[in-house]
Amino acid sequence: MTTISYGKQSFELGEGQSVLECLTKQGVPVPYSCRSGVCQTCMMQATAGIPPASSQIGLKESLRLRNYFLACLCHPTEDLEAAMPDDMHVSVRAIVHKLELLNDEIMLVELECLTPVDYRAGQFINLVHDSAHVRSYSIASVPNLDKHIQLHVRRLPQGRVSGWIHEDLALGHTVEIRGPTGDCFYIPGKPDQPMLLIGTGSGLAPLYGILRDALDQAHAGPIRLYHGSREQHGLYLIDELRELESRYPNFSYFPCLSDVHVPAGFIAGRVNEAALRDNPNLKGWQVFLCGHPEMVKATRKKTFLAGASMQDIHADAFNVSHL
């Protein structure tokens, strides 16, 4: 029987159980979100015992060597002593530089990192509220264009971390971030490849970054951005996107509203349906999908069936955590 120790306690790992399942079941407040090795919020460190390599997928070399692992992917065959990550190894401190509401529920958070963070627009970072509450947010800024890291944080009903960001965070506060991670970003090298960007709500954040990154790197193929919400006030950065549209002839912006009443200048219907209706043949396209997990899942399949290659479909579906 494999034993997992945490603090002064030891627990027996159940059959087929992950370290995350074992610890959270015993009441240890390990933060987690996706439970599938993507978001990295459940990262822990083995202070005794060696975690299996399969639980270190996607971690930086320096963290792997220190026996960091993702608790949700960890099914050890030997005893492990697990600890929460050491801030010194995994976190960077950043100062809140700007807070600005982009619409009723989405806040632009600009962070000035105290040590340089190497990232790509569209990746995500984990923002630490406290040791038990860590959330993933996509990066909307572009290293080459923006001085600071920008996030779009949607306020969730009863959202612990988003509530803290919207209500308590103030300019000059210091926060802790981890990362960046994720592989949803613009890949240079195919400047003529058409790009289809589909997002709902604050899923615009990574797409806005990817779009500006592509334009900045002189992407020449068509770039079509479909951003959807139910009503007009759910959309944001409309003026900025229209301005980019008038400046770059290869970029088109399609704001979509799924409500019954749709004002002039907007497309009626669901964003993914509109995008596929306009672009039924996606052979050779690069596709980026961000936002509501159900939308992302369904659209991944539809864009694939419309001809996009699996490796050209990038998605960043964050599972909304209900902690």
Place this chain on the structure above:
Amino acid sequence: MTEKQSLADWYDQKYGKMPNASLFEQLGGTAAVDAAVDIFYRKVLNDDRINRFFEGVDMEKQAAKQKAFLTMAFGGPHNYTGQDMRKGHAHLVKQGLNDSHFDAVVENLGGTLKELGVADNLIAQVAAIAESTRDDVLDR
């Protein structure tokens, strides 16, 4: 041209290319799997005879499984066991998975290879490997 090379050429012409290469090598190895997985999976999802078995599955995870399956069917390295095949398809057998569905998958596999310009004798070998899993997949 040395005598050795011309002999090899003669052999290739008479008996088909590279008699010593494994099926997996002749098909093009992992690059062939990468090329085939998109076409194969798209065919399967578009096939109304079988696509209901793929409703609601996570596409990325499924694509990884398709890759493992193709690698095996192409004669490549794999660690599938008959037991894995039974376990992995048991829930589908409960939903009515039968010979006709298995045939449809093999057909899509052949169609994929045909589209990639693979020779018929190699397609037959791939089909034979796939065929060897039939009873395990259908849990008989």
